[in-house]
Amino acid sequence: MTRPADPPEAQRWVVEPPKDSGHGRSAYERDRARVLHSAAFRRLAAKTQVHTAGTDDFLRTRLTHSLEVAQIAREMGARLGCDPDVVDTAGLAHDLGHPPFGHNGETALDLLAAGCGGFEGNAQTLRVLTRLEAKVLAPDGRSAGLNLTRAALDATGKYPWPRRPGERKFGVYADDRPAFDWLREGVPDPTRRCLEAQVMDWADDVAYSVHDVEDGVHGGYVTLRPLLVDPVERAALCADVAAVYSGESVDDLAAILVDLLADPALSRLADYDGSHRAQVALKDTTSLLTGRFVAAAVAATQDRYGPGPHRRYAADLVVPNPVRAQCALLKGIALRYVMRRPGADARYARQREVLTELVAALVRDAPEALDPVFAPLWRAAPDDAARLRVVIDQVASLTDRAAVAWHDRLVVGR
Numbered sequence: 001m002t003r004p005a006d007p008p009e010a011q012r013w014v015v016e017p018p019k020d021s022g023h024g025r026s027a028y029e030r031d032r033a034r035v036l037h038s039a040a041f042r043r044l045a046a047k048t049q050v051h052t053a054g055t056d057d058f059l060r061t062r063l064t065h066s067l068e069v070a071q072i073a074r075e076m077g078a079r080l081g082c083d084p085d086v087v088d089t090a091g092l093a094h095d096l097g098h099p100p101f102g103h104n105g106e107t108a109l110d111l112l113a114a115g116c117g118g119f120e121g122n123a124q125t126l127r128v129l130t131r132l133e134a135k136v137l138a139p140d141g142r143s144a145g146l147n148l149t150r151a152a153l154d155a156t157g158k159y160p161w162p163r164r165p166g167e168r169k170f171g172v173y174a175d176d177r178p179a180f181d182w183l184r185e186g187v188p189d190p191t192r193r194c195l196e197a198q199v200m201d202w203a204d205d206v207a208y209s210v211h212d213v214e215d216g217v218h219g220g221y222v223t224l225r226p227l228l229v230d231p232v233e234r235a236a237l238c239a240d241v242a243a244v245y246s247g248e249s250v251d252d253l254a255a256i257l258v259d260l261l262a263d264p265a266l267s268r269l270a271d272y273d274g275s276h277r278a279q280v281a282l283k284d285t286t287s288l289l290t291g292r293f294v295a296a297a298v299a300a301t302q303d304r305y306g307p308g309p310h311r312r313y314a315a316d317l318v319v320p321n322p323v324r325a326q327c328a329l330l331k332g333i334a335l336r337y338v339m340r341r342p343g344a345d346a347r348y349a350r351q352r353e354v355l356t357e358l359v360a361a362l363v364r365d366a367p368e369a370l371d372p373v374f375a376p377l378w379r380a381a382p383d384d385a386a387r388l389r390v391v392i393d394q395v396a397s398l399t400d401r402a403a404v405a406w407h408d409r410l411v412v413g414r
Helices: 027-036 039-046 062-080 084-093 102-112 121-132 150-155 174-183 195-219 225-229 231-244 250-262 276-305 321-339 344-365 375-380 384-397 400-412
Strands: none
Touching (some): 039 062, 039 400, 102 344, 102 384, 121 174, 150 174, 150 195, 195 276, 195 321, 225 250, 231 250, 375 384
């Protein structure tokens, strides 16, 4: 519910009539419910996190990852004084724009979308929330997506700027600027992220790093023993991390890695055998590391800005550099031993081929081949670039399995 008298952060882009449900839910509680009940959120259950969705019942998908990010963000945000439903909503929503096949699919679609401004999962998330998801229509008949509050939309924005030369990450496509400009009204610095977005982003990093290592150890992809005994292997891991995830030098990362591996929380996993006792130890390690990373950020932020409460633009999240480096090293373990494991390159190449051929087939066969949601948008598009964007939206909305099925139908079965 939005009324003109609502504070700016609680307003919605499209004014909605009052809802008298008798429960007195806040605007932010409604935001959370809208994301949780959305079709885009349900589809995350069949979208790749790191491991291909559906290959192992233990391993995380984008859906379980998003639930975990939301829980971590909610707890961390509440300790800082943020509205817990705002950070929770941001955690649930932050990956809604991710396409089939995870970051590999994102890279493929960015190349395929060069004619309409490229593709970026975070920019696509904004597009899903403000345009593509079915919930609210504006008086002129256009879709307003889920029509979340300004605070919730702002909290999902990891990269609150359009595409810039030489930078891969950005948060808004050119034709989504009206919604973006509305949600960023009153922001003191045009590229500054609100505290809730920073909390969500750190929660995402924590969940990504800790849980991907947990999945890797349990799945037999990650064995910590070589890192404990082989300095050459540790140096190679640090080089990977310095190249991809961290601004720290290889030497500085090496020293931090030695301390990290010496921690009993990790060293006890060196001989993981999948037994019940081993799984208890693995889960305990996950909890300990998550708690430490969250507590370090909360304490450092409160040391700098005071006890709070802090929200919106009253403070910035402070993460100590050694803690950020530890998180990056855990990400590097998943990168080196899971994402780059033998055979992965061929699988990634095939995924990119599927998306490339599927986009070409839809460009050829649109609008008939598009879903009923996207076909009218294709017909209304003013030029080839806008029509290509509709095709990219269609493909990005698909789950991993659906992308393969569509490819089989439109390409293989043609």
